[in-house]
Amino acid sequence: MARTAANGKKIGTPGQRQLRVGELVRHALSEILARGDLREPDLERVVVTVPEVRLSPDLKIATAYVMPLGGQNPEGVVAALDRHRKFLRGEVAHRINMKFAPDLRFRVDTSFEEGSKIDALLRSNPIVRQDIDAPSPDADEDGPDDARD
Structure with a gap:
Protein backbone atom coordinates (compact mmCIF):
# COMPACT_ATOMS: atom_id res chain seq x y z
CA MET A 1 0.00 0.00 0.00
CA ALA A 2 1.32 3.45 -0.91
CA ARG A 3 2.13 5.87 1.87
CA THR A 4 0.11 9.05 1.97
CA ALA A 5 0.81 12.43 3.52
CA ALA A 6 -1.55 14.30 5.82
CA ASN A 7 -3.09 16.10 2.83
CA GLY A 8 -4.00 12.78 1.16
CA LYS A 9 -1.34 13.00 -1.56
CA LYS A 10 0.82 9.96 -2.21
CA ILE A 11 4.39 10.47 -1.01
CA GLY A 12 6.92 10.51 -3.83
CA THR A 13 4.54 11.56 -6.58
CA PRO A 14 5.05 15.00 -8.13
CA GLY A 15 2.49 17.65 -7.33
CA GLN A 16 0.41 19.54 -9.87
CA ARG A 17 2.67 22.60 -9.69
CA GLN A 18 5.81 20.49 -10.23
CA LEU A 19 4.24 18.95 -13.32
CA ARG A 20 3.07 22.29 -14.69
CA VAL A 21 6.43 24.04 -14.17
CA GLY A 22 8.23 21.00 -15.58
CA GLU A 23 6.21 21.31 -18.78
CA LEU A 24 6.99 25.04 -18.99
CA VAL A 25 10.72 24.35 -18.63
CA ARG A 26 10.51 21.51 -21.17
CA HIS A 27 8.81 23.74 -23.74
CA ALA A 28 11.33 26.54 -23.15
CA LEU A 29 14.32 24.19 -23.50
CA SER A 30 12.86 22.60 -26.63
CA GLU A 31 12.35 26.02 -28.20
CA ILE A 32 15.89 27.15 -27.35
CA LEU A 33 17.43 23.96 -28.75
CA ALA A 34 15.26 24.03 -31.88
CA ARG A 35 16.28 27.62 -32.67
CA GLY A 36 19.96 26.69 -32.46
CA ASP A 37 20.96 29.51 -30.11
CA LEU A 38 23.90 27.50 -28.75
CA ARG A 39 27.19 27.73 -30.60
CA GLU A 40 28.51 24.29 -29.74
CA PRO A 41 30.23 21.90 -32.17
CA ASP A 42 28.68 18.85 -30.47
CA LEU A 43 25.18 20.27 -31.03
CA GLU A 44 25.51 21.79 -34.52
CA ARG A 45 24.11 18.93 -36.60
CA VAL A 46 22.11 17.22 -33.88
CA VAL A 47 18.41 17.54 -33.16
CA VAL A 48 17.93 17.18 -29.41
CA THR A 49 14.58 16.10 -27.98
CA VAL A 50 13.49 16.86 -24.43
CA PRO A 51 10.81 14.29 -23.59
CA GLU A 52 10.61 15.07 -19.87
CA VAL A 53 11.69 17.55 -17.21
CA ARG A 54 11.31 16.66 -13.54
CA LEU A 55 11.45 19.30 -10.84
CA SER A 56 12.42 18.94 -7.20
CA PRO A 57 9.59 19.57 -4.71
CA ASP A 58 10.97 23.05 -3.95
CA LEU A 59 11.19 23.85 -7.72
CA LYS A 60 14.88 24.77 -7.38
CA ILE A 61 16.34 21.93 -9.48
CA ALA A 62 15.08 20.84 -12.90
CA THR A 63 16.39 17.56 -14.31
CA ALA A 64 15.93 17.51 -18.08
CA TYR A 65 16.00 14.13 -19.79
CA VAL A 66 17.38 14.63 -23.29
CA MET A 67 18.04 12.39 -26.26
CA PRO A 68 19.58 13.23 -29.63
CA LEU A 69 17.41 12.11 -32.54
CA GLY A 70 18.89 8.89 -33.84
CA GLY A 71 20.58 8.20 -30.51
CA GLN A 72 24.01 9.33 -31.71
CA ASN A 73 26.48 10.25 -28.95
CA PRO A 74 24.00 10.99 -26.12
CA GLU A 75 26.77 11.44 -23.54
CA GLY A 76 28.46 14.07 -25.72
CA VAL A 77 25.17 15.94 -26.06
CA VAL A 78 24.63 15.90 -22.29
CA ALA A 79 28.20 17.12 -21.72
CA ALA A 80 27.69 19.96 -24.23
CA LEU A 81 24.44 21.00 -22.56
CA ASP A 82 26.15 20.90 -19.16
CA ARG A 83 28.83 23.27 -20.46
CA HIS A 84 26.10 25.78 -21.41
CA ARG A 85 23.98 25.26 -18.30
CA LYS A 86 24.17 28.91 -17.13
CA PHE A 87 23.23 30.30 -20.55
CA LEU A 88 20.32 27.87 -20.82
CA ARG A 89 19.11 28.75 -17.32
CA GLY A 90 19.07 32.44 -18.25
CA GLU A 91 17.16 31.75 -21.46
CA VAL A 92 14.64 29.58 -19.61
CA ALA A 93 14.22 32.35 -17.01
CA HIS A 94 13.27 34.81 -19.77
CA ARG A 95 10.62 32.43 -21.12
CA ILE A 96 8.92 31.33 -17.90
CA ASN A 97 7.44 33.67 -15.32
CA MET A 98 8.82 32.52 -11.98
CA LYS A 99 10.53 34.23 -9.07
CA PHE A 100 13.55 31.92 -9.39
CA ALA A 101 14.68 29.98 -12.43
CA PRO A 102 15.55 26.39 -11.50
CA ASP A 103 19.09 25.06 -11.80
CA LEU A 104 19.29 22.78 -14.81
CA ARG A 105 20.69 19.27 -14.81
CA PHE A 106 20.81 17.10 -17.89
CA ARG A 107 20.50 13.32 -18.09
CA VAL A 108 20.28 10.88 -20.98
CA ASP A 109 16.70 9.71 -21.54
CA THR A 110 16.60 5.91 -21.48
CA PRO A 135 -7.27 -8.61 -32.79
CA SER A 136 -9.18 -6.98 -29.98
CA PRO A 137 -12.94 -7.60 -29.77
CA ASP A 138 -13.53 -3.82 -30.00
CA ALA A 139 -11.87 -3.73 -33.43
CA ASP A 140 -14.93 -5.31 -35.09
CA GLU A 141 -17.07 -2.39 -36.27
CA ASP A 142 -20.04 -4.44 -37.54
CA GLY A 143 -20.81 -6.32 -34.35
CA PRO A 144 -24.24 -7.77 -33.56
CA ASP A 145 -25.28 -4.68 -31.57
CA ASP A 146 -24.53 -2.35 -34.49
CA ALA A 147 -26.76 -4.15 -37.01
CA ARG A 148 -30.14 -2.39 -36.90
CA ASP A 149 -31.86 -2.79 -40.21
Whole structure:
Protein backbone atom coordinates (compact mmCIF):
# COMPACT_ATOMS: atom_id res chain seq x y z
CA MET A 1 0.00 0.00 0.00
CA ALA A 2 1.32 3.45 -0.91
CA ARG A 3 2.13 5.87 1.87
CA THR A 4 0.11 9.05 1.97
CA ALA A 5 0.81 12.43 3.52
CA ALA A 6 -1.55 14.30 5.82
CA ASN A 7 -3.09 16.10 2.83
CA GLY A 8 -4.00 12.78 1.16
CA LYS A 9 -1.34 13.00 -1.56
CA LYS A 10 0.82 9.96 -2.21
CA ILE A 11 4.39 10.47 -1.01
CA GLY A 12 6.92 10.51 -3.83
CA THR A 13 4.54 11.56 -6.58
CA PRO A 14 5.05 15.00 -8.13
CA GLY A 15 2.49 17.65 -7.33
CA GLN A 16 0.41 19.54 -9.87
CA ARG A 17 2.67 22.60 -9.69
CA GLN A 18 5.81 20.49 -10.23
CA LEU A 19 4.24 18.95 -13.32
CA ARG A 20 3.07 22.29 -14.69
CA VAL A 21 6.43 24.04 -14.17
CA GLY A 22 8.23 21.00 -15.58
CA GLU A 23 6.21 21.31 -18.78
CA LEU A 24 6.99 25.04 -18.99
CA VAL A 25 10.72 24.35 -18.63
CA ARG A 26 10.51 21.51 -21.17
CA HIS A 27 8.81 23.74 -23.74
CA ALA A 28 11.33 26.54 -23.15
CA LEU A 29 14.32 24.19 -23.50
CA SER A 30 12.86 22.60 -26.63
CA GLU A 31 12.35 26.02 -28.20
CA ILE A 32 15.89 27.15 -27.35
CA LEU A 33 17.43 23.96 -28.75
CA ALA A 34 15.26 24.03 -31.88
CA ARG A 35 16.28 27.62 -32.67
CA GLY A 36 19.96 26.69 -32.46
CA ASP A 37 20.96 29.51 -30.11
CA LEU A 38 23.90 27.50 -28.75
CA ARG A 39 27.19 27.73 -30.60
CA GLU A 40 28.51 24.29 -29.74
CA PRO A 41 30.23 21.90 -32.17
CA ASP A 42 28.68 18.85 -30.47
CA LEU A 43 25.18 20.27 -31.03
CA GLU A 44 25.51 21.79 -34.52
CA ARG A 45 24.11 18.93 -36.60
CA VAL A 46 22.11 17.22 -33.88
CA VAL A 47 18.41 17.54 -33.16
CA VAL A 48 17.93 17.18 -29.41
CA THR A 49 14.58 16.10 -27.98
CA VAL A 50 13.49 16.86 -24.43
CA PRO A 51 10.81 14.29 -23.59
CA GLU A 52 10.61 15.07 -19.87
CA VAL A 53 11.69 17.55 -17.21
CA ARG A 54 11.31 16.66 -13.54
CA LEU A 55 11.45 19.30 -10.84
CA SER A 56 12.42 18.94 -7.20
CA PRO A 57 9.59 19.57 -4.71
CA ASP A 58 10.97 23.05 -3.95
CA LEU A 59 11.19 23.85 -7.72
CA LYS A 60 14.88 24.77 -7.38
CA ILE A 61 16.34 21.93 -9.48
CA ALA A 62 15.08 20.84 -12.90
CA THR A 63 16.39 17.56 -14.31
CA ALA A 64 15.93 17.51 -18.08
CA TYR A 65 16.00 14.13 -19.79
CA VAL A 66 17.38 14.63 -23.29
CA MET A 67 18.04 12.39 -26.26
CA PRO A 68 19.58 13.23 -29.63
CA LEU A 69 17.41 12.11 -32.54
CA GLY A 70 18.89 8.89 -33.84
CA GLY A 71 20.58 8.20 -30.51
CA GLN A 72 24.01 9.33 -31.71
CA ASN A 73 26.48 10.25 -28.95
CA PRO A 74 24.00 10.99 -26.12
CA GLU A 75 26.77 11.44 -23.54
CA GLY A 76 28.46 14.07 -25.72
CA VAL A 77 25.17 15.94 -26.06
CA VAL A 78 24.63 15.90 -22.29
CA ALA A 79 28.20 17.12 -21.72
CA ALA A 80 27.69 19.96 -24.23
CA LEU A 81 24.44 21.00 -22.56
CA ASP A 82 26.15 20.90 -19.16
CA ARG A 83 28.83 23.27 -20.46
CA HIS A 84 26.10 25.78 -21.41
CA ARG A 85 23.98 25.26 -18.30
CA LYS A 86 24.17 28.91 -17.13
CA PHE A 87 23.23 30.30 -20.55
CA LEU A 88 20.32 27.87 -20.82
CA ARG A 89 19.11 28.75 -17.32
CA GLY A 90 19.07 32.44 -18.25
CA GLU A 91 17.16 31.75 -21.46
CA VAL A 92 14.64 29.58 -19.61
CA ALA A 93 14.22 32.35 -17.01
CA HIS A 94 13.27 34.81 -19.77
CA ARG A 95 10.62 32.43 -21.12
CA ILE A 96 8.92 31.33 -17.90
CA ASN A 97 7.44 33.67 -15.32
CA MET A 98 8.82 32.52 -11.98
CA LYS A 99 10.53 34.23 -9.07
CA PHE A 100 13.55 31.92 -9.39
CA ALA A 101 14.68 29.98 -12.43
CA PRO A 102 15.55 26.39 -11.50
CA ASP A 103 19.09 25.06 -11.80
CA LEU A 104 19.29 22.78 -14.81
CA ARG A 105 20.69 19.27 -14.81
CA PHE A 106 20.81 17.10 -17.89
CA ARG A 107 20.50 13.32 -18.09
CA VAL A 108 20.28 10.88 -20.98
CA ASP A 109 16.70 9.71 -21.54
CA THR A 110 16.60 5.91 -21.48
CA SER A 111 12.82 5.45 -21.51
CA PHE A 112 12.72 4.41 -25.18
CA GLU A 113 15.38 1.74 -24.61
CA GLU A 114 13.55 0.45 -21.53
CA GLY A 115 10.30 0.33 -23.49
CA SER A 116 11.99 -1.63 -26.26
CA LYS A 117 13.37 -4.13 -23.74
CA ILE A 118 9.93 -4.64 -22.20
CA ASP A 119 8.38 -5.06 -25.65
CA ALA A 120 11.05 -7.64 -26.58
CA LEU A 121 10.42 -9.53 -23.34
CA LEU A 122 6.68 -9.59 -23.95
CA ARG A 123 7.10 -10.78 -27.51
CA SER A 124 9.59 -13.50 -26.51
CA ASN A 125 6.89 -15.41 -24.58
CA PRO A 126 4.69 -17.29 -27.10
CA ILE A 127 1.52 -17.04 -24.99
CA VAL A 128 1.90 -13.30 -24.48
CA ARG A 129 2.81 -12.78 -28.15
CA GLN A 130 -0.37 -14.62 -29.15
CA ASP A 131 -2.43 -12.24 -26.99
CA ILE A 132 -0.64 -9.18 -28.36
CA ASP A 133 -1.07 -10.20 -32.00
CA ALA A 134 -4.73 -11.22 -31.64
CA PRO A 135 -7.27 -8.61 -32.79
CA SER A 136 -9.18 -6.98 -29.98
CA PRO A 137 -12.94 -7.60 -29.77
CA ASP A 138 -13.53 -3.82 -30.00
CA ALA A 139 -11.87 -3.73 -33.43
CA ASP A 140 -14.93 -5.31 -35.09
CA GLU A 141 -17.07 -2.39 -36.27
CA ASP A 142 -20.04 -4.44 -37.54
CA GLY A 143 -20.81 -6.32 -34.35
CA PRO A 144 -24.24 -7.77 -33.56
CA ASP A 145 -25.28 -4.68 -31.57
CA ASP A 146 -24.53 -2.35 -34.49
CA ALA A 147 -26.76 -4.15 -37.01
CA ARG A 148 -30.14 -2.39 -36.90
CA ASP A 149 -31.86 -2.79 -40.21
